[in-house]
Amino acid sequence: MEKIIDENKQGQKLATTYKEGNTRKVFIESYGCQMNFSDSEIVASILEKEGFNSTQNLEDADLVLVNTCSIRDKAEQTVRARLQKYNKVKRKLNPKMKVGVLGCMAERLKEKFLEEEKIVDLVVGPDAYKDLPNLINEVDEGRDAINVILSKEETYGDISPVRLNSDGISAFVSITRGCDNMCTFCVVPFTRGRERSRDPQSILSEINDLVEKGFKEVTLLGQNVDSYLWYGGGLKKDFSKASEIQKATAVDFAKLLDMTATKFPKLRIRFSTSNPQDMSLDVIHTMAKHRNICKYIHLPVQSGSNRILKKMNRQHTREEYMELVDNIYKIIPEVSLSQDMITGFPTETEEDHQYTLDLIRYVKYDYGFMFAYSERPGTLAARKFEDDVPLDVKKRRLQEVIDLQREVGYERLKMHVGKTQEVLIEKTSKKSDKHWAGRNTQNNMVVFPKTENYKPGDFVNVKILDCTTATFIGEAVDYSDNN
Structure with missing residues (x-):
């Protein structure tokens, strides 16, 4: 999921x-x-x-x-x-x-x-x-x-959320609801219904309200943002029935990104989550075009084995995924990628597991979200497949995936040492009240000593001096020109 x-x-x-x-x-x-x-x-x-x-x-x-x-x-x-x-x-x-x-x-x-x-x-x-x-x-x-009736139309686009747990700096803006991808391990299509997109004007209006309130960053949110498609309302699956005018004036995710980045040039823009089968090169080119669209993509893959991907009903192969990654790195060399990975899916063999490890070595993700498979009631996998991989095998494979991800992620982080990067200050560091913490465009956490001048919400150029396996350590140089 x-x-x-x-x-x-x-x-x-x-x-x-x-x-x-x-x-x-x-x-x-x-x-x-x-x-x-x-x-x-x-x-x-x-x-x-x-x-x-x-x-x-x-x-x-x-x-x-x-x-x-x-x-x-x-x-x-x-x-x-x-x-x-x-x-x-x-x-x-x-x-x-x-x-x-x-x-x-x-x-x-x-x-x-x-x-x-x-x-x-x-x-x-x-x-x-x-x-x-x-x-x-x-x-x-x-x-x-x-x-608990699931809707074909509801997007809550007419409701302005109360930002009760916000830091006043970053906010989430929902652009789609539901999901049409029937991955066999996932219950979401049954609990959140079919996929539908929100009117782009209501999205821009909500973002404008956030900007006027001083927010500096938004994350466009959906179960699968890449399949965003607005053609006047309705389910994505019914787009083929739309009129010619509706099709000609439709807004896809690349266009929505471009509209948002162009209208709010000082606003930092992120999005989550992507699906490999739906991510177009138009989205990647739009990311490259705009400085304020963060150079980070969460690109779940779940397995490196074509056989397991097919059992998961993922609509992409290992080779298609690798080709997409190659294109992303070619168009945005500085991009960071993260993954979702499931170990021990029904019938997974050691050969399947090795394919997953090989994919991690190939892509060189910055970080990942990794889990051992657990059967969820109501999913297609629970109905169709026996959960036949022993728990100790799942855990061992999961640890191997985690260890390898930590290794390649650390190598990716070390590539940034010595560079100066723009950081949006979010808060005081958890480990030291004498340090600020914020993220760069690649979504990496950066900590650096506090000075009298800077405060949360400021964009600051920070020179990266060192890194741990999860965090950059740096020093502030000056304000960036994005303030």
């Missing part, structure tokens, strides 16, 4: 807000990928208009919502533990509290939460957040409420 899960953000609570006149409080906790965290901001915006302020104090909440993920079993087990915690607080301290489940887990388990487990009052799928006011009324009147 092309979703980056930041373990440091799991269980993040939306910040406390206060809007005069609102009398109820909602506590929202989020798990999973960045799409879920973005959705929680949409939910907060909807509920704010319904009289709810957000709180980080669970005991004070009238409504407790957990935004869930189904991509890994660990995430689901964590959510179940949190629901038990919520209900313990409800029984002992706040009997009027209502508890709800949002997101992918809500869609996958549906009525089970209400009928079998009886631990929640409210179940809301990813496409039903606008129905929250009605559902909450149902709950207030003593009835359980559920809406």
Whole structure:
């Protein structure tokens, strides 16, 4: 699944807000990928208009919502533990509290939460957040409420998210919802529905609002941004039925990138996540054309074996992927690439595993997100394939992938030592309050000593002096000309 899960953000609570006149409080906790965290901001915006302020104090909440993920079993087990915690607080301290489940887990388990487990009052799928006011009324009147209907149109493009956990510097802007890629290991097409794109004008309007508020960086977000296609609304799969005028005026991802970079030349632009089968060279040329589009691509591959790729229903071969990588490096030599990799997929042999290791050596990724395969209920793989690779073999292969990725990634990082690079200061370093931390265009973290002059949100030229396996160490030279 092309979703980056930041373990440091799991269980993040939306910040406390206060809007005069609102009398109820909602506590929202989020798990999973960045799409879920973005959705929680949409939910907060909807509920704010319904009289709810957000709180980080669970005991004070009238409504407790957990935004869930189904991509890994660990995430689901964590959510179940949190629901038990919520209900313990409800029984002992706040009997009027209502508890709800949002997101992918809500869609996958549906009525089970209400009928079998009886631990929640409210179940809301990813496409039903606008129905929250009605559902909450149902709950207030003593009835359980559920809406997990998947939509062919909903993009939430008309809702301006409440940026409750933002640093005021970087923000995520959703451009697509759903996914049409039926990878056999992934549950997302069944929990988030078919792929549809958001009106580009609503995207540009949201970005403009962020720029006016002082944000310096946006990440265009989608399950598969490269298949973004706006032709007046509707599912991507129905584009063939569009009129000639619709086809002639359609906006694909390369055009959206170009529009965004041109309109906001001082804004740093990232995107996630890409799918190799849909990434066109037009996108790569657009990245090369604009300085403010970051030179970093997360390009999930999952396996280096054609046989396993076919069983995964990935719509690309090893050779096609390598050709794409060759073209990317040719057009943008300074680009950094990262990967998703799954070890121990059903029937994977040592030969398949060696193909994966060989691909890592060929591509030389800067870093990666690597996991041992775990069977997910509801996926095609769970229905069709026996999970036949022993756990100890999965773990051993995973460690070999991690070790090799660390080795090639470190070699990639060392190539930057001695160079001066533009860094957007994001925060104080976690390890030292005397250092700033920020990222360069390649998405590498850079730390450097603080001075009186610089502050979060500044673009600074930093000379790279050294590196660890994950971080650059440098010194500030001056402001960049992007401020």
